[in-house]
Amino acid sequence: MMAVEGASAQARDAAPLPEAKPKLSVDRISSFSEEDLLALCEATDAAIIDGGGFGWINPPGRQVIESYFKGLLMVPEREIYVGRVDGVIVGSTQLVRPSRNNEAQAMAATITQAFVAPYARRLGLARMMAMRVEERARAMGYQVLNLDVRETHVGAISLYEGLGYVRWGEHPAYARVGGQMIAGVFFYKLLQRKS
Numbered sequence: 102m103m104a105v106e107g108a109s110a111q112a113r114d115a116a117p118l119p120e121a122k123p124k125l126s127v128d129r130i131s132s133f134s135e136e137d138l139l140a141l142c143e144a145t146d147a148a149i150i151d152g153g154g155f156g157w158i159n160p161p162g163r164q165v166i167e168s169y170f171k172g173l174l175m176v177p178e179r180e181i182y183v184g185r186v187d188g189v190i191v192g193s194t195q196l197v198r199p200s201r202n203n204e205a206q207a208m209a210a211t212i213t214q215a216f217v218a219p220y221a222r223r224l225g226l227a228r229m230m231a232m233r234v235e236e237r238a239r240a241m242g243y244q245v246l247n248l249d250v251r252e253t254h255v256g257a258i259s260l261y262e263g264l265g266y267v268r269w270g271e272h273p274a275y276a277r278v279g280g281q282m283i284a285g286v287f288f289y290k291l292l293q294r295k296s
């Protein structure tokens with residue numbers, strides 16, 4: 102009897118510990134700590150190298166990325182959201198409100214520049230960031246959220262289709278990467294309607 106108990110205790114001790122689930126969070130950034138800025142620049146750099154760096158094709162260097170994000174904080178129409186894994190920034194997206202002169206489109210905002218670093222993908226963070234931006238735009242009274250993406254960014258297309266965005270058009274000459282023209286895909290979502 103004692104021998105059996107000893108064996109099961111041994112087996113229990115040898116069993117691998119269950120992996121801790123990473124803690125995901127999203128928050129709006131209105132100033133940067135040194136640590137956050139470093140992590141955001143690293144994540145951006147990694148995303149650009151991987152081929153999905155919201156417009157950048159070649160990594161422009163830490164200084165340029167840092168100035169870009171610091172400058173964004175001063176743009177009145179833009180809000181920056183960051184996604185974190187266990188507190189560390191690994192991705193970001195932006196909400197762009199229409200400029201004040203654009204009365205005809207005062208009801209429509211845009212979600213743009215979404216990315217998650219390759220080392221933190223498929224955890225659900227981009228979905229969480231998009232939902233947070235939607236929630237904010239809806240709360241501010243916007244009726245439409247627009248977005249566009251390169252047709253080669255299939256993960257992003259599947260993400261937004263999964264969130265109920267309606268694909269309404271294609272732009273055949275949307276971007277040029279490595280000398281090749283790439284089409285773009287345009288989406289919208291009506292926000293004040295329950296999805």
Ligand SMILES: CC(C)(COP(=O)(O)OP(=O)(O)OC[C@H]1O[C@@H](n2cnc3c(N)ncnc32)[C@H](O)[C@@H]1OP(=O)(O)O)[C@@H](O)C(=O)NCCC(=O)NCCS
Nearest residue numbers: 153215216217222223224225226227228254256257259260
């Ligand atoms: C697109 C991107 C932002 C997704 O980030 P992510 O945090 O990995 O996405 P999530 O984990 O939230 O995925 C949510 C859903 O999107 C879809 N999706 C995400 N990545 C996908 C991929 N590589 N292939 C197919 N579907 C994908 C899936 O439906 C996924 O749900 P599931 O994991 O339950 O199947 C990320 O891959 C990225 O930064 N890509 C390069 C840049 C880019 O395309 N940016 C968008 C331009 S606006």
